[in-house]
Amino acid sequence: MYVVGCKCIVKGFAEGEALVSDTPINFLTMIDAGSGEIKDLNHNLYGQTLKDKIFVFPYSVGSSVGAYVLYSLKKKSSGPLAIISSNRMDITTASGCAISNIPAVHLKCLNIHQVIRNSQALIVDADGEQILIYPN
Amino acid sequence: MQLTKSEEKILAGSKGEVYASAYRVLSAIGQATEAEKLVPIEWAHISGVNYNTIGDTGVDFLQEVANGVRFRVRTTINPMGYDRSKPNTLSQNFLSKQMQIVESYKKMGATQSFSCTPYEIFKLPKKGTSVSFAESSAAVFSNSFLGLMTNKESALSALASAITGKSPYSDLRIEKSRTPRVAIKCRGIAINTETDYGLLGYIAGKIANDSCIAFSDLKSRMEMMPAKAIASGLGTSGSCGMFTSGNVPKSESVAIGEEEMCKATDELSTDEDGDLIMFGSPQLGLSELTYLHDLIAGRKFDRRCIIFCSRYIHDQARKIGLASKVESSGAEFMCDSCMCLSPLITRDNTDSIITNSVKGAYYMKSSNRVGVALKDMKTIVRTYS
Numbered sequence: 001m002y003v004v005g006c007k008c009i010v011k012g013f014a015e016g017e018a019l020v021s022d023t024p025i026n027f028l029t030m031i032d033a034g035s036g037e038i039k040d041l042n043h044n045l046y047g048q049t050l051k052d053k054i055f056v057f058p059y060s061v062g063s064s065v066g067a068y069v070l071y072s073l074k075k076k077s078s079g080p081l082a083i084i085s086s087n088r089m090d091i092t093t094a095s096g097c098a099i100s101n102i103p104a105v106h107l108k109c110l111n112i113h114q115v116i117r118n119s120q121a122l123i124v125d126a127d128g129e130q131i132l133i134y135p136n
Numbered sequence: 137m138q139l140t141k142s143e144e145k146i147l148a149g150s151k152g153e154v155y156a157s158a159y160r161v162l163s164a165i166g167q168a169t170e171a172e173k174l175v176p177i178e179w180a181h182i183s184g185v186n187y188n189t190i191g192d193t194g195v196d197f198l199q200e201v202a203n204g205v206r207f208r209v210r211t212t213i214n215p216m217g218y219d220r221s222k223p224n225t226l227s228q229n230f231l232s233k234q235m236q237i238v239e240s241y242k243k244m245g246a247t248q249s250f251s252c253t254p255y256e257i258f259k260l261p262k263k264g265t266s267v268s269f270a271e272s273s274a275a276v277f278s279n280s281f282l283g284l285m286t287n288k289e290s291a292l293s294a295l296a297s298a299i300t301g302k303s304p305y306s307d308l309r310i311e312k313s314r315t316p317r318v319a320i321k322c323r324g325i326a327i328n329t330e331t332d333y334g335l336l337g338y339i340a341g342k343i344a345n346d347s348c349i350a351f352s353d354l355k356s357r358m359e360m361m362p363a364k365a366i367a368s369g370l371g372t373s374g375s376c377g378m379f380t381s382g383n384v385p386k387s388e389s390v391a392i393g394e395e396e397m398c399k400a401t402d403e404l405s406t407d408e409d410g411d412l413i414m415f416g417s418p419q420l421g422l423s424e425l426t427y428l429h430d431l432i433a434g435r436k437f438d439r440r441c442i443i444f445c446s447r448y449i450h451d452q453a454r455k456i457g458l459a460s461k462v463e464s465s466g467a468e469f470m471c472d473s474c475m476c477l478s479p480l481i482t483r484d485n486t487d488s489i490i491t492n493s494v495k496g497a498y499y500m501k502s503s504n505r506v507g508v509a510l511k512d513m514k515t516i517v518r519t520y521s
Contacts, residue, residue: 009167024375028477029502033191040502061341061375062498064270065189067290072193087345089168090375092290098164099157099292106168 001134004107004115006084008126009094012103014082015123018116019053021045027066027092036078054122055080056112058087070096082124084131086112107131137166137304138173146300154205154299161296162304169287171304178261179284180207180298181254183214183270184291185241187234188477195233198240201295205244208301212249212258213241214271215419215444215474222470226479244298250472251446253364255282256421268303270294272371273364273418273495279348279378281363285309287347288377307347308377316350318343319384323393327354329512333362334494335400337369337379339392344376352389354381360423368418368495404497405510410490413437413467413516416444417475417496425453425462431514432465435521441467444474465521477503490516 022044025031030040036051050073060066070093073079082103083093089106097104103126109115116122116133123132139147139159147159162174184190190198217234218224242248251257252271255278261267263283269275270289278284287307289297297303307313320340327336340349351366358366358381370376415428420443428443443462445453450471453459459469475481476499481489488507489500497508511519 007167010164026502028189029499033193059375062272062372063189064183064272064275064288064290064294067292068184068190068194068197071197071292072191075193088375091165091168091287091293092375094164094168095161095290095292095296098161104164 001132004131004133006105006107006129006131008105008129009089010097010102010104010126012082012101012126013124014054014103016052016054016081016121018118018120018122019045019048019050019055020112020116020118021057024059024061025057026062027060027069027096028063031069033069033072034076034078036073049078050080051078053080054082054084054124056084056086056116059085059090060092064092066092067096067099070102071100074100074102082126084124105129105131137163137171139163143174152204154201158296158299161292162300162302165293166304166306169304169306171306173305174302175266175305175309176301177266177268177297177303178209179267180209180211180294181267181269181271181274182211182241182246182291182294182298185214185237185250186217186473186477187230187237188217188479190237192233195236198237202240202243205299207245207298209298211246211298212251212254213246214252215250216472217479218473219471224480230479249446251448252418252474253421253446257446257448260284266303266309268294268297273368275377276371276379277364277367279308279314280367280380286377288371288375314348314378316348316380316384317346317387319350319352319387319389321389321391322353323391325392325394325397329514330361330365331492331494331510331512334365334369335397336392337366338373338494339396339400340379341370341372341374341376343390344374347376348378348380349376350380350384350387352383356382360421361427364418365494368493372495372498401510404494404501405508406501407488407507407509410488410507410509411486412439413441413490413520414444414475414496415442415492415513417491417493419444419446419449419474421449422453422458425458428513428517429458429462431517432462432521435465435517437466437521439520441465442470443467444470447471475500481506490520492516
């Protein structure tokens with residue numbers, strides 16, 4: 001296991017598997033607000049779900065209403081366990097996580113796959129500003 | 137981010153859970169944008185009004201928030217799902233949920249604007265004023281053309297700012313972040329129609345990594361129609377909240393050419409033709425209605441044509457006789473609402489639509505799941521009337 005430092009945006013602690021997206025996310029159009037499934041046909045993770053995953057993605061784009069999608073996912077128990085932004089933490093994601101108590105951290109890393117791979121087991125310790133990564 | 141003693145107390149719950157949550161949101165976005173402190177804002181514009189966008193969890197959430205909260209600053213709201221003055225075939229469930237949302241915002245003291253273009257309706261604060269605008273096209277437009285200072289806020293961060301009257305002092309609220317480092321150059325392409333401007337904004341949004349980007353080949357003065365088109369295109373695809381036009385010294389340049397324009401067109405325009413025409417994403421203003429009226433010049437549309445407009449602009453157009461002239465083409469006005477995620481257009485009743493709006497095309501295709509023929513207004517009028 002190894003540890004990388006990160007910046008805390010919303011406090012909390014989570015342990016689970018990573019779901020890593022290379023491309024930015026528009027929560028309103030790409031994510032099913034009920035199930036957490038990625039419904040954008042063009043996305044490389046199409047059909048996979050954010051539910052109970054540690055969702056890693058560069059940043060969110062587009063609709064300002066995306067913050068409500070994160071809240072809806074949390075209310076319906078379909079939300080991610082935690083969020084890691086790999087390029088920048090945007091306001092839509094940060095506010096959605098804050099209102100939903102989803103731990104959120106920022107890990108600036110342009111080639112995120114070198115650090116976190118899909119399905120890799122992780123611990124996000126937002127309070128301690130660290131991510132613990134289990135070997136694959 | 138450093139909070140004052142009184143802000144700390146509210147965050148800890150001294151004024152109740154809703155205010156504590158509002159400060160939790162402000163703290164998180166302050167952390168995300170590396171703010172030093174919170175500053176007062178003069179105006180909040182909130183998205184998340186259409187029931188189709190926020191759903192049942194949003195309805196319940198707003199009802200909870202509305203209990204015992206009054207907005208601290210002038211607060212306007214985005215379009216809702218339908219036109220209140222017209223009959224529709226929406227389900228009783230949709231109508232009652234939509235009304236609950238409207239009631240919650242009303243209770244908190246929001247102006248019933250139902251508009252994504254508040255900058256065309258309300259008196260503008262002086263340049264340099266901090267505001268909190270969630271609607272992405274309005275945030276980009278206000279930063280880029282009106283000299284207002286807002287980050288590209290979310291529905292929830294603008295709500296938190298409306299409740300507290302504050303936003304983080306960060307990013308586009310600080311003068312030095314408003315100078316672009318990257319400039320978009322147009323390589324061998326002519327940007328003429330509003331749809332070209334929309335596409336250019338849409339492509340740039342995907343490229344931009346900073347909060348502000350430049351279009352070095354565009355004139356610094358722009359008509360309202362292309363200005364709204366480029367702002368909404370940029371807001372749709374990216375997280376960038378501002379642009380400048382004209383040359384920027386010492387910037388790195390990225391070229392957009394024929395290939396990028398074709399790729400974006402292919403992505404958004406899935407069909408050659410459509411069942412109905414939709415204008416108004418963002419909602420049309422008076423100058424665009426006048427342009428449309430001049431293009432129609434007495435002709436009649438050969439299919440249904442819906443014009444999305446704020447009630448305020450519609451009433452003004454009615455007063456000066458413009459609305460009835462436009463209607464004589466067979467086009468109909470749809471107030472209070474917008475084409476994006478409109479519950480009136482579904483795959484059950486529509487195969488494809490025709491629009492000049494890049495933003496409208498994106499949401500019609502990806503959320504309403506109908507086909508789109510993307511063409512500029514002049515071509516649409518010439519082809520379908």
